[in-house]
Amino acid sequence: MKQGSIIFLKIVIVFIVIVALGGMIRFPLTEGRAVNLDLFSIYWDPFIVYMYIASIPFFVGLYQAFKLLGYIGQNKVFSLSSAKALRTIKYCAIMQSILIVMAILYIRTSHNVDDDPAGFIAIGILATFISVVIATAASVFERILQNAANIKSENNLTA
């Protein structure tokens, strides 16, 4: 039961990675400005490059979550390594929210006068909020794990 559920969550993470990567690679091609451009110029747009760079913490965070699931599967969840994975997730989520806010500010200040960036900004604010929630939840989990690891080491000492 436990192994099955861990494998399920791992599959979900891999699925999220595939969907996100697929979307990120495909999206620039569907933009209106891509019609008359060669492949290099399509992707060599400052904002698209920024998007790829800004997605790094997202994927690092997912990788850490994947590792964390591995620790759970090996019954090593109450350990320093899983606390470290959670800490990395926390930092990634904080960084991600900052990067999204920067993207929002860029779009807000430099969008075309004919464009209405309201939709982008709304989604950006939502994504920022979700990142902050993930960072907070990760820090709460980290502390709980730390507690449990301490109890366990105490246990080993007395035994």
Add this chain to the structure above:
Amino acid sequence: MKQASTFFLKTTLFVMGGLVLAFCIFAIPAISKGVGIEWPELAGLKYPIFIGGYMTAIPFFIALYQAFKLLSYIDKNTAFSANSVEALKYIKYCGIAMSILYLAGMPILIQIAEADDAPGAILIGLAFALTPTVVAVFAAILQKLAQNAIDIKSENDLVV
């Protein structure tokens, strides 16, 4: 720091609850009324949407309440207790119930998507239906872990 982070998460739960409550009060009646006006041939879906919409809200609010309780236990340093295992168990059941209800509602969505010629709606519906399952599986793992920690702790107490 500690109180602040759980307080923030509790606030988030309230925001989520408020949004869904607003959805229940304003959006569900409007959708169930609008379906019959937009596509007269689908007027029969009026009541299934109405009832189904409110039925899925019930496990959602129960799960939210249990998550709130869980955060309170964390606040009181009793994260590894029978109470939190119980709360996680309820969250698991609520997640499963929501997924089943959403999947049961898929035929409604498929009919609307066909009438509106918007196949993307089916995909979004499936994503909505599977998200509670992910939450349920996650809650199940946390439940196991909390149980583990309780066992370790009680062992500890025995030795001491």
